[in-house]
Amino acid sequence: xxxxxxxxRGLDIKLVGEAEHIIxxxxxxxxYVIKPSDFHLVTxxxxxxxxxxxxxxxxxxxxxxxxxxxxxxxxxxILREIKRGAKRVIVSIVIEADGRDTTVEFPMLDVNTADAAxxxxxxxxxxxxxxxxQRPYDVIASTKTEPSAIYISGHNSAPLAPDYNFILQGxxxxxxxxxxxxxxxxSGRIHLGVAQVANSVFSKLSNVEMHTVVGxxxxxxxxxxxxxxxxxxxxxxxxxxxxxxxxxxxxLFITGKFNSERIISVSGSRVKAPKYYRTKIGAxxxxxxxxxxxxxxxxxxxxxxxxxxxxxxxxxxxxxxHNEFVAIPEGNDYEFFGWNKPVxxxxxxxRALTFSWLFPNKKYDLDTNTNGEHRAFVVTGxxxxxxxxxxxxxxxxxxxxxxxxxxxxxxxxxxxxPEDFALTEFVCVSKQPHQAIIRKGLDLMxxxxx
Amino acid sequence: xxxxxxxxxxxxxxKGKKMAPAFNALHTFLYTPDETTHSGGHVRAVDDxxxxxxxxxxxxxxxxxxxxxxxGYQHYSAVDAAQGVIREASLFGNFFTWDNxxxxxxxxxxxxxxxxxxxxxxxxxFAVIKGHEVxxxxxxTGMLVPLxxxxxxxxxxxxxxxxxxxxxxxxxxxxxxxxxxxxxxTIRAFLFFAYPTWMSGDKVWVHGAKAAEGGADAISGETIxxxxxxxxxxxxxxxxxxFGFIPGSIGETSxxxxxxxxxxxxxxxIASWRxxxxxxxGAAVMGLIFNGVVDQGWIGEGNTFYGLMSTPFWEHxxxxxxxxxxxxxxxxxxxxxxxxxxxxxxxxxxxxFSIMIRVFNPAFPxxxxxxxxxxxxxxxxxxxxxxxxxxKKRMKRLKLKTA
Numbered sequence: 001x002x003x004x005x006x007x008x009r010g011l012d013i014k015l016v017g018e019a020e021h022i023i024x025x026x027x028x029x030x031x032y033v034i035k036p037s038d039f040h041l042v043t044x045x046x047x048x049x050x051x052x053x054x055x056x057x058x059x060x061x062x063x064x065x066x067x068x069x070x071x072x073x074x075x076x077x078i079l080r081e082i083k084r085g086a087k088r089v090i091v092s093i094v095i096e097a098d099g100r101d102t103t104v105e106f107p108m109l110d111v112n113t114a115d116a117a118x119x120x121x122x123x124x125x126x127x128x129x130x131x132x133x134q135r136p137y138d139v140i141a142s143t144k145t146e147p148s149a150i151y152i153s154g155h156n157s158a159p160l161a162p163d164y165n166f167i168l169q170g171x172x173x174x175x176x177x178x179x180x181x182x183x184x185x186x187s188g189r190i191h192l193g194v195a196q197v198a199n200s201v202f203s204k205l206s207n208v209e210m211h212t213v214v215g216x217x218x219x220x221x222x223x224x225x226x227x228x229x230x231x232x233x234x235x236x237x238x239x240x241x242x243x244x245x246x247x248x249x250x251x252l253f254i255t256g257k258f259n260s261e262r263i264i265s266v267s268g269s270r271v272k273a274p275k276y277y278r279t280k281i282g283a284x285x286x287x288x289x290x291x292x293x294x295x296x297x298x299x300x301x302x303x304x305x306x307x308x309x310x311x312x313x314x315x316x317x318x319x320x321x322h323n324e325f326v327a328i329p330e331g332n333d334y335e336f337f338g339w340n341k342p343v344x345x346x347x348x349x350x351r352a353l354t355f356s357w358l359f360p361n362k363k364y365d366l367d368t369n370t371n372g373e374h375r376a377f378v379v380t381g382x383x384x385x386x387x388x389x390x391x392x393x394x395x396x397x398x399x400x401x402x403x404x405x406x407x408x409x410x411x412x413x414x415x416x417x418p419e420d421f422a423l424t425e426f427v428c429v430s431k432q433p434h435q436a437i438i439r440k441g442l443d444l445m446x447x448x449x450x
Numbered sequence: 451x452x453x454x455x456x457x458x459x460x461x462x463x464x465k466g467k468k469m470a471p472a473f474n475a476l477h478t479f480l481y482t483p484d485e486t487t488h489s490g491g492h493v494r495a496v497d498d499x500x501x502x503x504x505x506x507x508x509x510x511x512x513x514x515x516x517x518x519x520x521x522g523y524q525h526y527s528a529v530d531a532a533q534g535v536i537r538e539a540s541l542f543g544n545f546f547t548w549d550n551x552x553x554x555x556x557x558x559x560x561x562x563x564x565x566x567x568x569x570x571x572x573x574x575x576f577a578v579i580k581g582h583e584v585x586x587x588x589x590x591t592g593m594l595v596p597l598x599x600x601x602x603x604x605x606x607x608x609x610x611x612x613x614x615x616x617x618x619x620x621x622x623x624x625x626x627x628x629x630x631x632x633x634x635x636t637i638r639a640f641l642f643f644a645y646p647t648w649m650s651g652d653k654v655w656v657h658g659a660k661a662a663e664g665g666a667d668a669i670s671g672e673t674i675x676x677x678x679x680x681x682x683x684x685x686x687x688x689x690x691x692x693f694g695f696i697p698g699s700i701g702e703t704s705x706x707x708x709x710x711x712x713x714x715x716x717x718x719x720i721a722s723w724r725x726x727x728x729x730x731x732g733a734a735v736m737g738l739i740f741n742g743v744v745d746q747g748w749i750g751e752g753n754t755f756y757g758l759m760s761t762p763f764w765e766h767x768x769x770x771x772x773x774x775x776x777x778x779x780x781x782x783x784x785x786x787x788x789x790x791x792x793x794x795x796x797x798x799x800x801x802x803f804s805i806m807i808r809v810f811n812p813a814f815p816x817x818x819x820x821x822x823x824x825x826x827x828x829x830x831x832x833x834x835x836x837x838x839x840x841x842k843k844r845m846k847r848l849k850l851k852t853a
Contacts, residue, residue, distance in 0.1 A: 338482030339500035372498020376627030435490035
């Protein structure tokens, strides 16, 4: 029953340090942190003061614009600190875990018989709503609009990405409950993109339209799936959610509890023993990073994917949406004649004395050097080679930079998220910050139109 | 303390100061900077603008070297010819000789040096005034300019033209990446219209011809296009034209080396194969149309256009600057079409108009540079319609949904 989507334009970035298929328990983290900046455009309103005792699954704050969207604590313990930045913006909320994991409990709910209103209400009050994102704008889904469809990518084609078939093993029932629950919240269908149907955790699911997406990255991006199935039109809203978060929603209905457990991949060339760890949302990075071992000190640590994640320190914490941790060497060094000598150890999309085209299967050890300075857009045609959406990437980026809302709308801004531009950013000869440009453009549209 | 650390120290000293871009421009030539990713993806591909530009320059070096030898060769063979000695071109016999090289280098290298010194000087000044980094756009322009001018052009003329081309052709639009016209061609167009006697005719293509004009030892240096336009016979055979033992602008003569350069640029994915291919097709189509007109007998031998119209279409691609223009200048990504579909149209029309202008404008038989400039102006229009097709598709989808 699956439909095939074939992607030709794209680029598989093959890196060393892929996680081995072993799951270890990460040492328990002492503190857990929720950063409101993970929830784009959400202004938090705190429900507790510092020093309060919190249960796991208990709301910590709600969104100022929509009080029904609550954000909950991943663990039980004491709300130790509310860190504030400039203009008293809440930067992070620190919870000191008590290790007892007392969890807020909801009555179990049979998703097959429950109606849409009950399901929606349960997701909202349990604080799991933030897992559901919407397009346009790539923000937490609005509670007021009904999505025309829901898209989920069960195939992560990004470099060093965790293998869904591995981390979701044994979660089939939870996934099914999640799919059934969400299918009631839309008049349309739930579309699921997978690399292959056979032997995957998704193979036995019902209530879902299955698509096989074949090709290089970004074949696993949900934006690619949407664009190939049914591109978003003006005025339409679709929801997206990642499979691991869908499983968490499913588990809520089955067990009545918010399970904040995350199986994360710890990978990258600077990780001594790259493998998977069982930890919790918001856990301290050092717990799993130092357990796997980090080589050297000049290391970039990333919470999330190497193409889209955030830089963290060892004392930092895992992002709310993230299920991977990557450590790669920092590239803060000069390279003698780096711009004209032949290059064998870095990836290139051209063949200008760069030889990565000769070794399509070689795995590279890339560092964070930009390999050049920021310039105006000059080269054309290279973004299109890695950009499978039916959109003109260069023209859309330029429309964002000059804040031309009409052009942004006409060129397909409603269909994209920053992550769709991760590859064009990677190959950009002018080293322009594509994802930041798109994010700013989306924010502007959200403010002016949305 | 090594050079790397010393330069890093100087860079830190310059930070935030007015002259920082000037120092950084020189520093980044020696070392790619220590800059790391700060937003979005944490890794980047290795290609940067310097590498891109450098690749084009590498493709131009053989043409430049050939141009140097050819300048000397044409001079000495014209001198011989004036004394009644006819030379037979031979690669190692009388082409790659020390005399040719010295004569050629002495004439060509000053042009290269002036072009780079003046052009980069303007770029540096603008970068310092506007406080941005020096962009690499001029690296290729600076190499193209000496290759598309006649050998004997006075250096001050070149300097004036370069200043005009860089300031009016590029900087007023906002610098590299923002210009509408190809800067190298803007420079040539300026020379062409400001000093026409130095840019065309039969005395400017061979070193010394202009100086010796009217004297007892006058030498001729007519290009093939000039000869065709005069309906006179051409003394060069096909291999002379193809390999480049002919007078002409410094870089345009050797079609063979230009083809090699073009293949290299297409292979490295620096130049768009779409533009090159469709430009060749466009030129061939126009050439075939003219050949057909001649075959029909509509144009008699006495007609002004007969010479160039009856030139076989494939020969049009070999003579004059069309090969050079298509490979090195039509493919400029900034002034050219930016969409893949647009590139086919853009290239085709360049080829098409090149031959048309060449044939119908016998006074100035080189059409390719005017054709490219014309299409530079129309490239945004082509892109507009290509992008609008995508926009319309999106609107149609919306209507279907809401209807």
